[in-house]
Amino acid sequence: MKNAGCGSARRLWALGGLTGATLLSALWLLQLLRRAPGGAPVPQPKLVLVWHWPFADRPPELPSNTCASYGVAHCHLSTNRSLLASADVVVFHHRELQTRQARLPLAERPRGQPWVWASMESPSHTHGLGLLRGIFNWVLSYRRDSDIFVPYGYLEPHDGPAPPLPAKTRVAAWVVSNFQERQPRVRLYRQLAPHLRVDVFGRAHRRPLCAHCLLPTVAQYLFYLSFENSQHRDYITEKFWRNALSAGAVPVVLGPPRANYEALVPPDAFVHVDDFGSARELAAFLAGMNESCYRGYFAWRERFRVRLFSDWRERFCAICTHYPHLPRDQVYHDLEGWFQA
Incomplete structure (x- = not known):
């Protein structure tokens, strides 16, 4: 697919009324009243x-x-x-x-x-x-x-200043416990790794992370590979909500189509692998991202926060x-x- 440049997904998320995560959060809160x-x-x-x-x-x-x-x-x-x-x-x-x-x-x-x-x-x-x-x-x-x-999670409205982003010292991280060569996510990683430094954690790579170590570790990285173990409708798990968004890293997603994610979060809150013609193009986009473009991926934090479920x-x-x-x-x-x- 065509490579989506920085800011190409910046459009009114709430055009024509409440949509996306705003609508989801509003409905969720109304149900509890x-x-x-x-x-x-x-x-x-x-x-x-x-x-x-x-x-x-x-x-x-x-x-x-x-x-x-x-x-x-x-x-x-x-x-x-x-x-x-x-x-x-x-x-x-x-x-x-x-x-x-x-x-x-x-x-x-x-x-x-x-x-x-x-x-x-x-x-x-x-x-x-x-x-x-x-x-x-x-x-x-x-x-x-x-x-x-x-x-697995959703964005809820949040008042007050957005929390500061964690300091970034590394490029990309991936935490995976079930690492099998036949999986699409592993094949994509193999294609991406020659062009982008990806630190892989998990038992399969003899780099396990304790339960309380995951978020502080991922917070040091610019990007997190939110690769689902299988691609199905609405299947967006803690790999996206907790491991990436809650940690303060930009999720690079492999899962359902982009529209499925956009029903839950703003379109400029993540990078979707389907927006690129190859893993090499994806790596070049991530490696060449400037600070202004990068910070744009966290604009949602000014109005929302992650609610894990x-x-x-x-x-x-x-x-x-x-x-x-x-x-x-x-x-x-x-x-x-x-x-x-």
């Missing part, structure tokens, strides 16, 4: 039963005010399976169903009880959906067309936020077809 006194009656508390906690042998402790701490009122989470008959909604995380660590209690399912399918993985790493036809009523995922949309407790509490507006008679008869589309 309580009704004013004198409005509709206060809703009865909803019980969300989590059948198997994601990626855990033992569930975390869930105090009664768990959801209130995330700004979601009238919502209780539980992992007590004996409450199946009385739960307002039951949520199942797909990884445990896929690995058969959990089974669906189909014979014990109360009539009319909504079930939620939950996953934050990409279609490339999601298997067995063909066995789940006609079971789930709602979907919780990063997909924007999900019934319960829970992105990574805690499964908060994700499950979001079910209650959406609950009053979700269709009661909906069934996913072809969950695989929907998710793989």
Whole structure:
């Protein structure tokens, strides 16, 4: 594709009203607002039963005010399976169903009880959906067309001065744990490395970073390779939101098309690999960027800040936020077809 020069993506992000991340943030905040006194009656508390906690042998402790701490009122989470008959909604995380660590209690399912399918993985790493036809009523995922949309992150409005950018002493960084030559991201890295200094961290390169070391390390770099492990609709993970934007580095993205990113952040907040005809052109653009052009990629920090959305407790509490507006008679008869589309 044509090489996009510095500033070519600088256009009014909110042209014609709220769009992009502004609209996303506004909708998100509106969903969390309580009704004013004198409005509709206060809703009865909803019980969300989590059948198997994601990626855990033992569930975390869930105090009664768990959801209130995330700004979601009238919502209780539980992992007590004996409450199946009385739960307002039951949520199942797909990884445990896929690995058969959990089974669906189909014979014990109360009539009319909504079930939620939950996953934050990409279609490339999601298997067995063909066995789940006609079971789930709602979907919780990063997909924007999900019934319960829970992105990995988003931009929320922010007042006050933008925080200063960290001092930059290095060019580009990439943190990767699953490094396989067949992956498009690895092939792109191989093409990019001869023309641009990229420091690679992760177990595969014997340069692991501790949990608290990642952001301070990446903050020293001008650019971060936010390369997703697979390219799918709306699949924009912590590699973009946390590893790059939160660290104060410009994300160089390999993932869904540019328009998908622009629905969430300003068009000049990232560099998309699709804007260049080759890895060599991309490297030349990054290496030749002047300070004024570079700082333009952080203009969004004057009005917004990154809000990470990574805690499964908060994700499950979001079910209650959406609950009053979700269709009661909906069934996913072809969950695989929907998710793989």
